[in-house]
Amino acid sequence: MLAFAFAEFVQQIVSGLATGSIFASLALALVLIYRSTNVVNFAQGEMAMFTTYIAWALMDRGLSYWPAFLLTLAIAFTGGAAIERTIIRPFEQKSALAIVIVTIGLLIALNGAAGWIWGAEVKAFDSPFPNTTWDVGGVAISSQDVGTFCVCLATVALLWAFFNLTPLGLAMRASAINPTTSRLVGVRVGWMLALGWGLAAVLGAIAGMMAAPTVFLDPNMMLVILIYAFAAAVLGGIDSPIGAVVGGLSLGVLLNLIGRYVDFIGPELRLPTALLVLLGVLMIRPQGLFGHAVVRRV
Amino acid sequence: MRYVALALRLALLAAVVGLIALLPRYASEFRLSQFTFVAAYFIALAGLNILTGFSGQISLGHFAFVGIGAYTAALLMLGRPGLETYGLDPPGWLPLGDGMRGVFTIPFAGLVAGAFGYAFGLPAQRLAGVSLALATFAFAVSLPLVAKRFEDVTGGGGGLALPLPSTPFGWDISTRHWLYYEAWVAAGVIALIAWLLLRGRAGRALAALRDGEIAAVSAGVNPTAYKTFAFGVSAAFAGVAGALFAIEVAYVNPDTFPLSQSILMLASLVLGGMGSLYGVLMGALIMQFLPVYAQTPPLLPGSFSKESPAVVFGVMLIVIMFIAPDGLVGLLRRLLRPMMVRLKRHPVATEDATFGTSRRAET
Amino acid sequence: MALLELRDVRARYGAITALHGVSLAVDGGQVVALLGANGAGKTTTLRAVSGLVRRYGEIRFDGRSLLRAGPEGAARLGIAHVPEGRGIFDELSVWDNLRMGAYASISRREVKRESERVLGYFPWMRDRLRQQAGTLSGGEQQMLALARAMVARPRLLMLDEPSLGLAPLVVQELFRIVALLNKEEGLTVLVVEQNAELALAASHYTYVLEVGHVAVEGTSDELRAHEGVRKSYLGY
Numbered sequence: 001m002l003a004f005a006f007a008e009f010v011q012q013i014v015s016g017l018a019t020g021s022i023f024a025s026l027a028l029a030l031v032l033i034y035r036s037t038n039v040v041n042f043a044q045g046e047m048a049m050f051t052t053y054i055a056w057a058l059m060d061r062g063l064s065y066w067p068a069f070l071l072t073l074a075i076a077f078t079g080g081a082a083i084e085r086t087i088i089r090p091f092e093q094k095s096a097l098a099i100v101i102v103t104i105g106l107l108i109a110l111n112g113a114a115g116w117i118w119g120a121e122v123k124a125f126d127s128p129f130p131n132t133t134w135d136v137g138g139v140a141i142s143s144q145d146v147g148t149f150c151v152c153l154a155t156v157a158l159l160w161a162f163f164n165l166t167p168l169g170l171a172m173r174a175s176a177i178n179p180t181t182s183r184l185v186g187v188r189v190g191w192m193l194a195l196g197w198g199l200a201a202v203l204g205a206i207a208g209m210m211a212a213p214t215v216f217l218d219p220n221m222m223l224v225i226l227i228y229a230f231a232a233a234v235l236g237g238i239d240s241p242i243g244a245v246v247g248g249l250s251l252g253v254l255l256n257l258i259g260r261y262v263d264f265i266g267p268e269l270r271l272p273t274a275l276l277v278l279l280g281v282l283m284i285r286p287q288g289l290f291g292h293a294v295v296r297r298v
Numbered sequence: 299m300r301y302v303a304l305a306l307r308l309a310l311l312a313a314v315v316g317l318i319a320l321l322p323r324y325a326s327e328f329r330l331s332q333f334t335f336v337a338a339y340f341i342a343l344a345g346l347n348i349l350t351g352f353s354g355q356i357s358l359g360h361f362a363f364v365g366i367g368a369y370t371a372a373l374l375m376l377g378r379p380g381l382e383t384y385g386l387d388p389p390g391w392l393p394l395g396d397g398m399r400g401v402f403t404i405p406f407a408g409l410v411a412g413a414f415g416y417a418f419g420l421p422a423q424r425l426a427g428v429s430l431a432l433a434t435f436a437f438a439v440s441l442p443l444v445a446k447r448f449e450d451v452t453g454g455g456g457g458l459a460l461p462l463p464s465t466p467f468g469w470d471i472s473t474r475h476w477l478y479y480e481a482w483v484a485a486g487v488i489a490l491i492a493w494l495l496l497r498g499r500a501g502r503a504l505a506a507l508r509d510g511e512i513a514a515v516s517a518g519v520n521p522t523a524y525k526t527f528a529f530g531v532s533a534a535f536a537g538v539a540g541a542l543f544a545i546e547v548a549y550v551n552p553d554t555f556p557l558s559q560s561i562l563m564l565a566s567l568v569l570g571g572m573g574s575l576y577g578v579l580m581g582a583l584i585m586q587f588l589p590v591y592a593q594t595p596p597l598l599p600g601s602f603s604k605e606s607p608a609v610v611f612g613v614m615l616i617v618i619m620f621i622a623p624d625g626l627v628g629l630l631r632r633l634l635r636p637m638m639v640r641l642k643r644h645p646v647a648t649e650d651a652t653f654g655t656s657r658r659a660e661t
Numbered sequence: 662m663a664l665l666e667l668r669d670v671r672a673r674y675g676a677i678t679a680l681h682g683v684s685l686a687v688d689g690g691q692v693v694a695l696l697g698a699n700g701a702g703k704t705t706t707l708r709a710v711s712g713l714v715r716r717y718g719e720i721r722f723d724g725r726s727l728l729r730a731g732p733e734g735a736a737r738l739g740i741a742h743v744p745e746g747r748g749i750f751d752e753l754s755v756w757d758n759l760r761m762g763a764y765a766s767i768s769r770r771e772v773k774r775e776s777e778r779v780l781g782y783f784p785w786m787r788d789r790l791r792q793q794a795g796t797l798s799g800g801e802q803q804m805l806a807l808a809r810a811m812v813a814r815p816r817l818l819m820l821d822e823p824s825l826g827l828a829p830l831v832v833q834e835l836f837r838i839v840a841l842l843n844k845e846e847g848l849t850v851l852v853v854e855q856n857a858e859l860a861l862a863a864s865h866y867t868y869v870l871e872v873g874h875v876a877v878e879g880t881s882d883e884l885r886a887h888e889g890v891r892k893s894y895l896g897y
Contacts, residue, residue, distance in 0.1 A: 177750045177753065183733055185761050185764045186733050186737050187765075231432065272436065275439070279433055
């Protein structure tokens with residue numbers, strides 16, 4: 001009996017880590033954009049959804065999964081960079097609220113556009129992972145979950161390597177820390193910002209494509225995921241990439257555990273409960289788990 | 299001559315008030331009900347203006363306070379007897395009374411929503427910027443869900459139907475007109491309160507906090523007190539708006555207070571022009587009419603918009619922000635500035651001739 | 662022909678004009694000081710050369726106009742600008758700061774060699790390469806900023822108020838190194854300073870700015886000797 005309960009517990013954790021890795025990817029995208037351009041991109045989820053639709057459209061035309069996946073990433077990258085250069089750039093110096101409205105407008109427009117171009121009916125989305133379950137010591141682990149986790153984390157690892165081991169990555173970090181000095185040493189800060197948005201869009205596309213097999217493809221698929229990603233990013237510290245990943249994974253696991261083990265919280269209250277827990281953490285540590293405490297020197 | 303600017307301001311105000319007062323003569327019933335909503339939106343946005351525009355706390359969930367006000371008004375209008383006919387059994391400690399006329403519920407709605415706002419604002423002071431926005435967001439998302447859960451008080455997902463409004467004291471105007479004037483008188487009262495608040499100590503303190511918190515604190519301004527106060531007041535205004543909605547629509551239901559309305563509130567306020575009451579009024583007009591316009595925009599081919607008003611709406615948000623980052627009223631101000639400068643130049647010019655210095659006239 | 666030449670340069674921040682026609686020249690191998698009171702336009706002059714502010718007039722580096730090149734272009738041409746407030750990347754390590762100095766001009770293989778060269782002037786940095794730059798002391802940060810600027814072998818070094826907020830001993834050391842760089846590598850230096858006595862001692866030629874234009878210029882020796890100039894423009 002106990003073994004059964006334990007096995008179930010581990011299953012919840014494993015599947016929680018899988019959903020958590022999706023949150024982590026999107027949260028990392030949010031943090032990336034926040035760190036480089038100081039913008040909270042409310043449209044991140046819809047950008048992810050839109051690129052997932054593009055992947056679907058490519059596969060619908062006969063392209064097989066991985067080529068479609070890679071082509072979608074390239075399109076996402078270009079799209080993200082283009083959005084930054086055209087729509088966001090003019091507002092970077094202006095008030096924070098103006099950018100909030102612009103990204104909200106982008107959110108609404110992309111949501112509508114997806115429905116308009118591809119129709120609002122729910123579609124199925126292929127998964128690259130086989131539909132099998134492995135039995136590891138009595139615990140049933142789906143290969144979809146494992147695959148999702150691995151892809152998301154591999155992406156995060158690649159990104160880490162990019163930022164910490166390459167000169168371009170260093171230049172991007174420098175641009176976020178001190179744009180003026182970066183320009184003075186010859187970094188084209190404008191392109192760094194566009195690059196940041198491009199990479200974030202790629203992260204979003206991966207999150208979308210990993211989520212779609214399970215949640216199915218429809219224009220609103222990423223809305224709730226965005227909320228969770230947002231929560232994860234803030235939990236981890238809106239300026240901390242590690243925080244985004246840890247926050248995302250924790251939130252995924254937390255949601256599963258709450259849903260399974262706490263009974264009086266029905267399915268409708270899962271989201272508010274998770275948010276409540278999050279806010280509780282923020283009360284104790286306002287800068288998030290890994291964020292920098294804002295010390296204001298007078 | 300220096301009174302010319304002042305006279306113009308008063309003339310503008312009189313024109314607006316006049317238009318509002320005379321509208322019922324010329325407008326259809328449908329239009330009137332739309333403009334009644336505009337009044338309610340004006341009140342809610344006036345609150346958000348204080349919160350976000352003056353105390354700088356970005357709220358993505360303000361419509362939740364409208365919802366709280368609406369439910370408060372609904373429960374008071376029905377009273378315990380009314381709720382019992384629904385088969386609901388609310389807890390005994392709730393001071394529900396026997397049911398009252400809609401208009402009297404308005405101050406209560408404001409108080410209750412204001413209390414919630416204040417209670418929310420207190421712990422919220424520990425959060426800043428993005429975290430605060432997320433907290434307000436969480437609040438707005440949670441409220442409909444909580445309302446559905448506590449059915450015994452709120453009637454759950456089915457909502458509560460309220461007594462239909464009627465002109466009081468047997469006055470000789472149509473119900474439609476009564477509702478319109480009720481809403482706009484409330485809006486006028488709120489506008490006056492807001493104007494007085496912002497001109498007074500609170501307003502100056504909030505502006506000081508927004509522009510330079512550290513300096514303001516060193517000057518003795520207590521940030522927590524004022525910011526929490528801002529939360530309370532803005533929520534109270536929203537509550538009043540909620541009561542008006544409940545009265546007008548005669549029905550409350552958790553799904554009429556979704557997150558998207560909160561987002562729409564913020565967008566409308568920014569588009570209208572945060573900071574001035576005219577901007578708030580513009581925002582209220584935008585909140586009512588922009589979604590409608592997006593459905594059937596006069597300048598675009600019909601089929602496109604029918605399929606996707608959302609695309610039109612989203613693009614319009616972006617375009618308007620490009621043209622008018624400080625809102626439409628801000629744009630108007632900037633366009634009219636040369637005229638205002640010229641109007642003020644006359645008294646200033648004589649002073650300059652005396653002192654012989656060249657100065658830029660300030661508007 | 663001077664290495665850097667400014668002729669009737671005007672610059673503005675939005676509606677406010679900060680430079681009303683500045684003309685100066687810096688010859689190769691010279692150390693030139695730019696003095697003046699607060700608000701005289703010294704920092705703005707450096708920013709005009711770098712392209713961080715709207716500028717009009719003639720700005721030539723090695724004969725070529727800089728007007729079309731922004732800060733990135735100026736860096737690639739060999740102008741190293743150490744801005745006011747040091748301009749380091751406080752969250753990056755000391756080593757990464759040095760690497761960033763090399764970003765525009767030199768190849769990856771050369772980064773290590775050039776950094777070694779620079780570390781020769783600041784031996785204490787060798788032990789602190791992994792340390793986060795923001796945790797260095799003010800003086801150390803200024804040295805780091807200078808080192809960062811030197812990695813790419815600039816032809817012109819522009820220093821904006823290097824002594825600001827630093828203890829006198831540290832400032833002395835800083836200027837000693839600048840003098841050494843000037844002597845050993847033939848580095849041309851344009852330094853903006855509020856501390857007139859210090860700057861005059863360290864430079865060959867001096868310009869004094871007042872309200873956006875050049876009020877007085879001459880060799881540093883001349884200006885130091887001229888009591889009237891010292892009293893009216895330099896305050897001592």
